[in-house]
Amino acid sequence: MNTLETIDVDISVELGSTTLPIHHLLRLGRGAVIELDALETDPMRIYANNTLIAKGEIQVDEGNLNVVVTEKVIKPA
Numbered sequence: 001m002n003t004l005e006t007i008d009v010d011i012s013v014e015l016g017s018t019t020l021p022i023h024h025l026l027r028l029g030r031g032a033v034i035e036l037d038a039l040e041t042d043p044m045r046i047y048a049n050n051t052l053i054a055k056g057e058i059q060v061d062e063g064n065l066n067v068v069v070t071e072k073v074i075k076p077a
Contacts, residue, residue: 013056013067014045043070051075 016036028034043055046069055071 009048010050012047012050014047016042 016038018034018036020034043057044067045052046054046056046067052073054069054073056067056069059066059068
């Protein structure tokens with residue numbers, strides 16, 4: 001079991017994406033809103049080491065944001 005404790009896994013959650021020219025990015029100020037290509041009801045994509053592994057949703061529990069896995073993504077063999 002000690003071997004598994006030493007393996008690093010980078011987990012990221014993608015809410016949506018957009019394309020934004022760099023000059024627009026540089027002009028963004030605090031509180032700016034960036035429109036994404038996903039709706040609030042769309043599932044989030046969960047990646048491990050840049051590989052899609054699951055889809056999920058955000059839940060709020062006692063003021064904490066939680067990511068709940070709703071679907072595992074199976075890679076074809």
